[in-house]
Amino acid sequence: MKKSKETIYVAILIDQSGSMNACKNDTIGGFNQFLKDQKESKLGDLKLSLTFFNSVDIEKRYVEEDIHDIPDLTDETFIPLGTTPLWDALGDAISAIPQKRKDVFFVVITDGFENSSRERSAESVKQMINKKKKQGWLFEYLGVNIKDFGDAFIVGIKSQHRVSSATSYPTVSASVTSYRSMKTK
DSSP: OOOSSOEEEEEEEEEOSGGGGGGHHHHHHHHHHHHHHHHHOOSSEEEEEEEEEOSSOEEEEEEEEEGGGOOOOOTTTOOOOSOOOHHHHHHHHHHHSOTTOOSEEEEEEESSOOOOOSSOOHHHHHHHHHHHHHTTOEEEEEEETOSOOHHHHHTTOOOEEEEOTTTHHHHHHHHHHHHHHHHTO
């Protein structure tokens, strides 16, 4: 029997460093299709936390917002530049979600490697992730056009997928739909 009004919590951390220029159009189009797919889903309410990051800014654009209130990305709202402070961004995005929250599906989308964090170490982020896993959080790491998942391993994210820029958001959408379906059974 399906639960009628289960609220599902998903957090997505998106790399917006300069190297993402190579897949900017795919990122915008793919994310917008992801939004459309999830807005049309009948699998309970979805609250989305969305953080974009580069060495210029770690922008927690939305924290637990209703999926229907999140607008599409545009050329003006997705501007890749700078380098990749992955540890700082992971720590900030995890910390932005209320500490009591359980059962969060957290997705990391990046095309590069940690190269500019100043406030957090891999070890401190790994400790945060391990604590959240004990609360029921699931983590997934999507490496866009990368071959080495060393950064994911270092912080304890075991669910990793190599995707092309064109397939990253269909993968996210399928994963989120699967998670929502599992949580509403």
